[in-house]
Amino acid sequence: MSMIAPHSGRSLSGIRVIDVSRVLAGPLCGQMLADMGADVIKVEAPTGDENRQWAPIADDGESCNFMSVNRGKRGITLNLKDPEGRQVLYALLEQADVLLYSFLPGTAATLGIDPAMLRERFPRLVICGISAFGAQGELADRPGYDALFQAFSGIMSFTGERNGGPVRSGVSFVDMTTGILAYSGVLTALMGREQTQQGTLVHASLLETAVFLLGYHGVGWLSTGALPRREGSGLWSLVPYQVFACQDGEVLTGALNDSTWRRLCRCVGRPDLENDPDLATNAGRLARRDEVIDEFKRIFASGTVAEWMARLEAGGVPIAPLHTIAQALTHPQSLANDMVVEVDSGNGAPLKLLGTGFKVGAGPHHSPRRPPRLGEHADEILRDIAGLSAERIQALRARGVV
Structure with a gap:
C-alpha cells in the first residue's frame, strides 16, 4: 500500500491502521490518521476501551471521552489473551501498514504484541508504541495518566495562583499532544518506508511529551537556573x-x-x-x-x-x-475554520464533534464516519480483511474471541 497525492485532503487513502491503543493518546493518533483518509480498525477487548465508561456520557449512552478520539474508525472486539484472538490480529496485520498500541511492555508481550517479533514477521509494518514513562529506564514498566505527568514534569509546579497551590490544567494536553507527536512519528516512518521499503518502530510517551512541552521554561532553567513561578493567568517573565x-x-x-x-x-x-x-x-x-x-x-x-x-x-x-467553551465553540471564527463538524450518528440526528487541528489541501478535512459502537464492524473486518469464512467467524463468536 502507498500514499496518494500529497495535496489531497485524503492523502492517507490506501493506508490501513490497526489501532489496539486505549484511552486518549493512541486513539487520537488513530483518529487523525482516519481523518486524513486511512482505514483505521479499532480493536478493543470484549469489555471495551476503558474510556467508553468515562464521563460525561451523552444522551445516547456513548462516552464523550471515547467519541472525542475515535471518529472515522471501524470497530471490532478481540480477546488477545486467547491464542485464536492473537492469530486474528496477525491476519489483520498481514494487510496493514501501521499498528498502534499502548500496553505496558509485559502486557504487550502477553497479548502477542512483541515489537521485535512483529518486525521480523511484518517487515513493512510501522509499529507505534505509546507509553507513560518512555521505552527506556527503570520506570518504563510503570503506568501513568495525564495529570501525573503535569506533576512529574514540573509543569504543575508553576501553574496556579501566586499564593495558592499547584493547579492541573483543565485540558488533558499531555495526553493529546502525545497523540499528535505519535501521528507525526507515524507519518515520518511511512515516508521513510517509501524509500527503504521497510517499516520501523515509533515510540511516544507522556513523559517525553511533558518534558518537551516545558519549552523555554526548561531551556531557561538549563541556561540560567531560573525556576518559573506561579502567576495565575499571568506569566512570571512578563508584566503586564x-x-x-x-x-x-x-x-x-x-x-x-x-x-x-x-x-x-x-x-x-x-x-x-x-x-x-x-x-x-x-x-x-x-x-x-x-x-x-x-x-x-x-x-x-x-x-x-x-x-x-x-x-x-x-x-x-x-x-x-x-470565553467559556460554549462561546468558543459557537464563535464564527471557530465555525469558519471547521472546528465543529457533523457526522451521521446512525439514528438520524447529526453528531457534532470537534474538527481536526490542521487542514490539508481543499479537503475533506475529517472522516464522515462516527465513532464505532463496541464491535460494530466485526463481521466485515473478519470477512474482508482477515479473510475468514462465516463458519469461522461464528466459531470465534461462540468461543468469545470476538
Whole structure:
C-alpha cells in the first residue's frame, strides 16, 4: 500500500491502521490518521476501551471521552489473551501498514504484541508504541495518566495562583499532544518506508511529551537556573500579561515586549505610565510587578469587554475575551475554520464533534464516519480483511474471541 497525492485532503487513502491503543493518546493518533483518509480498525477487548465508561456520557449512552478520539474508525472486539484472538490480529496485520498500541511492555508481550517479533514477521509494518514513562529506564514498566505527568514534569509546579497551590490544567494536553507527536512519528516512518521499503518502530510517551512541552521554561532553567513561578493567568517573565476583569466580563491582554507596552499605555490613556523611565523595559516592570498589575486592574475595571476589545485591537495590542467553551465553540471564527463538524450518528440526528487541528489541501478535512459502537464492524473486518469464512467467524463468536 502507498500514499496518494500529497495535496489531497485524503492523502492517507490506501493506508490501513490497526489501532489496539486505549484511552486518549493512541486513539487520537488513530483518529487523525482516519481523518486524513486511512482505514483505521479499532480493536478493543470484549469489555471495551476503558474510556467508553468515562464521563460525561451523552444522551445516547456513548462516552464523550471515547467519541472525542475515535471518529472515522471501524470497530471490532478481540480477546488477545486467547491464542485464536492473537492469530486474528496477525491476519489483520498481514494487510496493514501501521499498528498502534499502548500496553505496558509485559502486557504487550502477553497479548502477542512483541515489537521485535512483529518486525521480523511484518517487515513493512510501522509499529507505534505509546507509553507513560518512555521505552527506556527503570520506570518504563510503570503506568501513568495525564495529570501525573503535569506533576512529574514540573509543569504543575508553576501553574496556579501566586499564593495558592499547584493547579492541573483543565485540558488533558499531555495526553493529546502525545497523540499528535505519535501521528507525526507515524507519518515520518511511512515516508521513510517509501524509500527503504521497510517499516520501523515509533515510540511516544507522556513523559517525553511533558518534558518537551516545558519549552523555554526548561531551556531557561538549563541556561540560567531560573525556576518559573506561579502567576495565575499571568506569566512570571512578563508584566503586564494576564487576565483582567472588566465591568461585564474578563479579557486577557498585556505587553509582550517594550513597544507593545507603549501602545498599551496609549490605548488606555495613560501617558504617565508610558513616560515613566522605570517602566520602559520589561525588567523595570518586573521590579514593580504588583504596582503595575494593580494599576491595570483599576484601568480595565472602568470599561466593558467590548470597549477594551475595540480600543486595544485598534491600537495593535493583543487582546482576547475570556470565553467559556460554549462561546468558543459557537464563535464564527471557530465555525469558519471547521472546528465543529457533523457526522451521521446512525439514528438520524447529526453528531457534532470537534474538527481536526490542521487542514490539508481543499479537503475533506475529517472522516464522515462516527465513532464505532463496541464491535460494530466485526463481521466485515473478519470477512474482508482477515479473510475468514462465516463458519469461522461464528466459531470465534461462540468461543468469545470476538
